[in-house]
Amino acid sequence: xxxLEVSNLVVDIPTEDGTVHAVQDVSFTVHEGEFFGIVGESxxxxxxxxxxxxxxxxxxxxxxxxxxxxxxxxALGDEAMRSVRGREIGMIFQDPLSSLHPQYTVGWQIVExxxxxxxxxxxxxxxxxxxxxxxxxxxxxxxxxxxYPHQFSGGMRQRVMIAMALSLGPALIIADEPTTALDxxxxxxxxxxxxxxxxxxxxxxxxxSHDLGVLARVxxxxxxxxxxxxxxxxxxxNVLCSPAHPYTAGLLRSSAFNREPGTPLVPxxxxxxxxxxxxxxxxxxxxxxxxxxxxxxxxxxxRYDDGTEVVCWLEGEPGEPPAPELPPAVEARSDDPAAxxxxxxxxxxxxxxxxxxxxxxxVLDDITLEVRRGETLGLVGxxxxxxxxLARAIxxxxxxxxxxxxxxxxxxxxxxxxxxxxxxxxxxxxFQDPFGSLNPRRRVGSIIGDPFRIHGLASxxxxxxEVQELMELVGLNPEHYNRFPSQFSGxxxxxxxxxxxxxxxxxxxxxxxxxSALDVSIQxxxxxxxxxxxxxxxxxxxxxxxxxxxxxxxxxxIAVMEGGRIIELDDADRLYRxxxxxxxxxxxxxxxxxxxxxxxxxxxxxxxxxxxxxxxPVLLPERxxxxxxx
Amino acid sequence: xxLSTSKPPAPRLATPKTAAIAARNAADVQLRGSxxxxxxxxxxxxxxxxxxxxxxxxxAFALGAPLVAAWTGHGPTEQFRxxxxxxxxxxxxxxxxxxxxxxxxxxxxxxxxxxGAQVSLLVGVVASIAASVIGVVVGVVxxxxxxxxxxxxxxxxxxxxxxxxxxxxxxxxAVLGPSLPLSIAVIVFFSWTGLARVIRGQVMxxxxxxxxxxxxxxxxxxxxxxxRDILPNLVVPIIVYTTLMIPSAIVFEATLSFLGLGIVPPxxxxxxxxxxxxxxxxxxxxxxxVVVPGGALLALTLAFNLLGDGLRDALDPAASKxxxxx
Ligand SMILES: Nc1ncnc2c1ncn2[C@@H]1O[C@H](COP(=O)(O)OP(=O)(O)O)[C@@H](O)[C@H]1O
Ligand code: SF4
Ligand SMILES: [Mg+2]
Numbered sequence: 037x038x039x040l041e042v043s044n045l046v047v048d049i050p051t052e053d054g055t056v057h058a059v060q061d062v063s064f065t066v067h068e069g070e071f072f073g074i075v076g077e078s079x080x081x082x083x084x085x086x087x088x089x090x091x092x093x094x095x096x097x098x099x100x101x102x103x104x105x106x107x108x109x110x111a112l113g114d115e116a117m118r119s120v121r122g123r124e125i126g127m128i129f130q131d132p133l134s135s136l137h138p139q140y141t142v143g144w145q146i147v148e149x150x151x152x153x154x155x156x157x158x159x160x161x162x163x164x165x166x167x168x169x170x171x172x173x174x175x176x177x178x179x180x181x182x183x184y185p186h187q188f189s190g191g192m193r194q195r196v197m198i199a200m201a202l203s204l205g206p207a208l209i210i211a212d213e214p215t216t217a218l219d220x221x222x223x224x225x226x227x228x229x230x231x232x233x234x235x236x237x238x239x240x241x242x243x244x245s246h247d248l249g250v251l252a253r254v255x256x257x258x259x260x261x262x263x264x265x266x267x268x269x270x271x272x273x274n275v276l277c278s279p280a281h282p283y284t285a286g287l288l289r290s291s292a293f294n295r296e297p298g299t300p301l302v303p304x305x306x307x308x309x310x311x312x313x314x315x316x317x318x319x320x321x322x323x324x325x326x327x328x329x330x331x332x333x334x335x336x337x338x339r340y341d342d343g344t345e346v347v348c349w350l351e352g353e354p355g356e357p358p359a360p361e362l363p364p365a366v367e368a369r370s371d372d373p374a375a376x377x378x379x380x381x382x383x384x385x386x387x388x389x390x391x392x393x394x395x396x397x398x399v400l401d402d403i404t405l406e407v408r409r410g411e412t413l414g415l416v417g418x419x420x421x422x423x424x425x426l427a428r429a430i431x432x433x434x435x436x437x438x439x440x441x442x443x444x445x446x447x448x449x450x451x452x453x454x455x456x457x458x459x460x461x462x463x464x465x466x467f468q469d470p471f472g473s474l475n476p477r478r479r480v481g482s483i484i485g486d487p488f489r490i491h492g493l494a495s496x497x498x499x500x501x502e503v504q505e506l507m508e509l510v511g512l513n514p515e516h517y518n519r520f521p522s523q524f525s526g527x528x529x530x531x532x533x534x535x536x537x538x539x540x541x542x543x544x545x546x547x548x549x550x551x552s553a554l555d556v557s558i559q560x561x562x563x564x565x566x567x568x569x570x571x572x573x574x575x576x577x578x579x580x581x582x583x584x585x586x587x588x589x590x591x592x593x594i595a596v597m598e599g600g601r602i603i604e605l606d607d608a609d610r611l612y613r614x615x616x617x618x619x620x621x622x623x624x625x626x627x628x629x630x631x632x633x634x635x636x637x638x639x640x641x642x643x644x645x646x647x648x649x650x651x652x653p654v655l656l657p658e659r660x661x662x663x664x665x666x
Numbered sequence: 667x668x669l670s671t672s673k674p675p676a677p678r679l680a681t682p683k684t685a686a687i688a689a690r691n692a693a694d695v696q697l698r699g700s701x702x703x704x705x706x707x708x709x710x711x712x713x714x715x716x717x718x719x720x721x722x723x724x725x726a727f728a729l730g731a732p733l734v735a736a737w738t739g740h741g742p743t744e745q746f747r748x749x750x751x752x753x754x755x756x757x758x759x760x761x762x763x764x765x766x767x768x769x770x771x772x773x774x775x776x777x778x779x780x781x782g783a784q785v786s787l788l789v790g791v792v793a794s795i796a797a798s799v800i801g802v803v804v805g806v807v808x809x810x811x812x813x814x815x816x817x818x819x820x821x822x823x824x825x826x827x828x829x830x831x832x833x834x835x836x837x838x839x840a841v842l843g844p845s846l847p848l849s850i851a852v853i854v855f856f857s858w859t860g861l862a863r864v865i866r867g868q869v870m871x872x873x874x875x876x877x878x879x880x881x882x883x884x885x886x887x888x889x890x891x892x893x894r895d896i897l898p899n900l901v902v903p904i905i906v907y908t909t910l911m912i913p914s915a916i917v918f919e920a921t922l923s924f925l926g927l928g929i930v931p932p933x934x935x936x937x938x939x940x941x942x943x944x945x946x947x948x949x950x951x952x953x954x955x956v957v958v959p960g961g962a963l964l965a966l967t968l969a970f971n972l973l974g975d976g977l978r979d980a981l982d983p984a985a986s987k988x989x990x991x992x
Contacts, residue, residue, distance in 0.1 A: 052703075052706075052707075431883055433879070433882065433883055456885075457885045460883065460884055460885030461885070464883070464884075465880070465883045467876050467879070467880060468876075469876055472875060472876035472877065473876040473877050473879075473880050474877055474880075475877040475881075475895055475898070475899070476877075476899065477898035477899050477901065478894070478895075478898060486881065486884055486886070487884050490881075490884050490885050490886045490887075490890065491885065533880075536880070536884075
């Protein structure tokens with residue numbers, strides 16, 4: 037039975053730059069008791085859609101209907117909506133720290149939530165809160181009832197959010213990217229917990245994610261969104277194993293977990309359209325390998341006999357574009373032909389930060405590691421295990437407490453000022469956060485030109501020419517030389533960071549989570565770019581990530597870190613086939629499984645043409661069929 | 667967009683050439699530059715528009731002071747004891763001859779107001795700019811180096827903040843004698859501290875940002891990091907604070923002149939015009955002698971304050987109105 041039925045939902049948000057058409061004509065039905073997934077790249081309007089369903093988007097203009105238990109939520113007043121939220125629909129957000137109040141204890145917040153909606157005593161509410169905390173497996177729940185949010189880890193906070201969402205026994209739980217900010221092992225636990233709670237409490241879950249791998253694990257049905265529109269909707273096995281929409285197929289092809297290691301990913305070219313001026317025809321047309329001339333008109337809704345609904349002109353299966361060809365690899369460079377095979381040697385490295393109170397905090401503990409010339413060495417581990425610190429120590433940006441780091445035969449701690457500066461040309465870092473690592477107030481040309489300026493290698497027209505060549509090399513438009521970083525998307529910014537890093541032709545590039553902040557289709561573009569640069573420039577990479585599927589895809593060897601130590605180091609293949617350490621096994625288990633591609637066996641049953649212009653296409657005959665089927 | 671050419675090229679995106687094309691296509695929606703956005707926001711704020719207009723009018727008035735004098739035929743220090751004063755020696759009120767009345771010596775208030783505006787604006791702008799240069803240098807150095815450097819500079823800032831302004835000014839003037847440069851120096855000395863504190867805090871936060879680490883990893887020197895990487899990120903607070911410092915410097919100057927510690931009469935300044943009015947309770951019979959310079963002072967300081975607030979909102983809308991929840 038349908039619990040939530042959204043029809044022809046349109047959400048427009050007026051802003052300074054014009055109207056953001058965040059959601060355009062989206063319809064879907066969530067059945068009682070199911071796990072419904074919504075997937076799409078960031079900015080595709082997923083969050084705005086669910087938030088406007090809940091009446092949480094200030095200033096939004098909505099049309100269409102959202103039928104929840106016989107009421108149209110869009111037409112409900114503020115007061116009525118408040119009682120629906122929490123009581124009938126629980127919400128879980130991406131960042132639990134911002135939805136929990138930092139000044140109140142976790143227990144108090146759950147009790148308040150309960151007592152705001154139900155007339156029960158303080159004791160009863162507290163007992164219920166503790167029981168809920170136990171149910172979401174917070175160890176020692178009664179004692180932690182009085183803890184503050186900052187005293188919990190990210191995963192624990194998300195558990196608290198789940199407990200809070202469940203506290204009033206809502207019929208529907210909406211989770212917006214609940215696991216995106218978490219490590220992959222914790223992510224898996226939270227997903228399992230959500231699924232379990234759904235069964236136990238008989239709730240229905242709508243979960244938003246940008247990660248197909250996550251949804252493939254848990255969702256019964258999924259809806260794929262793109263640029264504020266619905267692209268494909270159906271049972272998750274059908275949609276993910278035999279996608280009927282070119283966009284879904286493209287997303288799967290660009291996901292690292294879904295491709296053979298060593299084979300290039302197939303990125304989706306370009307980037308999503310601006311929601312300020314979305315194209316009037318198919319929103320995906322500019323990036324679609326199957327686009328036809330008719331695609332400049334609004335595509336029809338096609339329904340197949342297995343229940344899959346696709347908004348697309350294509351009738352057959354989406355085509356399979358050829359994988360990009362990679363250039364042949366060149367030999368890794370070395371200034372000294374007699375140099376040995378390793379470029380970096382780390383020996384018994386130990387690093388401890390002094391603390392105000394108590395003993396020093398040991399971040400790196402007895403690390404011995406070798407990076408071989410020309411290889412890609414992966415470094416995986418959960419956040420906080422010391423990956424970035426190790427990278428900074430290898431780059432010579434922090435001094436170790438004990439032990440040595442040797443770069444190409446020179447020990448870093450013995451370098452003088454001049455030598456240290458010349459080392460900076462040979463080791464480069466690409467930072468994790470494409471937003472934080474570029475100075476927001478400087479122009480891209482001067483950011484990429486920095487290495488030339490700092491080392492006095494080129495100036496004026498010469499520098500400009502070098503920079504524009506680099507921009508071309510990493511796939512940026514050289515005409516954007518004078519733009520500011522904020523005028524680029526996340527993927528383009530990461531390209532800027534990469535251009536800056538390779539400017540001086542370094543030998544070693546340290547990549548600190550270079551794609552973690554990017555969407556899958558953009559991840560694939562950046563990963564392929566890195567691969568290509570490595571081949572043509574003979575670079576050595578130290579690739580840091582918490583995502584094992586990405587690491588496996590690009591790395592020759594993988595080092596697994598836990599609590600400041602390297603617990604396992606092996607060839608990527610061997611580590612995957614035969615992990616030794618329990619932690620490695622857990623990491624592997626948490627990584628997204630490959631989705632088997634099966635040929636589609638579906639038949640088109642109906643095509644509904646959209647009405648010319650106007651937000652509401654004729655979908656009525658469609659409903660009639662559905663009704664007849666029930 | 668026309669899609670008549672049937673299929674787009676297959677996405678061999680890994681090769682830079684096609685990626686560059688993709689990037690070019692994607693950038694079709696041209697974003698507006700930050701300056702034009704700022705102006706667009708300012709233009710939509712009536713308070714900012716009003717204050718800019720007032721400031722421009724007063725600036726024009728100050729620049730046109732000689733024209734005003736020529737037009738009325740009254741010099742700024744010229745006394746018209748026969749036309750400007752009644753037979754009993756009382757200044758005449760606003761009239762066709764003296765548009766804004768005359769003062770106790772029969773001088774034209776309108777002309778003196780125009781020349782006084784020159785002094786006020788000069789002191790306000792020069793003192794604020796000088797004070798903000800000092801404040802920025804102290805703040806950046808303290809915030810960037812931290813440690814003992816920071817401790818010393820912060821203590822000096824605290825010290826200056828705790829010196830009583832008027833006592834100090836009176837003492838200095840008693841020793842050195844009143845003059846325009848001395849007024850400016852005193853005002854600068856007491857004005858830079860607020861900005862220095864703000865900048866220091868911002869630099870301490872910026873110092874740990876990833877882009878600073880990136881510059882360091884490229885081998886940039888400290889001076890280069892301070893001036894190329896950190897300073898451009900402080901443009902907003904510097905502009906806003908400097909704008910907000912102007913009105914307080916103007917009031918400082920008026921206060922000093924009012925007390926006879928600033929501009930030396932007979933050179934007109936708004937402060938000593940007010941002092942003339944207060945002298946012997948003249949304002950009881952010649953209200954224009956208070957209302958005219960007082961009103962001008964109020965209008966100018968209010969305008970600069972409103973402009974400062976408007977600029978803050980326009981330059982950094984996310985900080986002042988809460989970010990867009992996504
Ligand atoms: N309050 C808002 N005002 C204006 N635009 C917004 C607002 N919230 C989100 N947007 C815009 O709406 C679009 C969709 O955003 P969102 O729903 O967060 O995407 P997703 O959740 O799929 O990543 C984006 O372009 C975003 O910038
Ligand atoms: S409608 Fe056309 S452009 Fe859009 S996804 Fe389908 S085939 Fe591609
Ligand atoms: Mg979102």
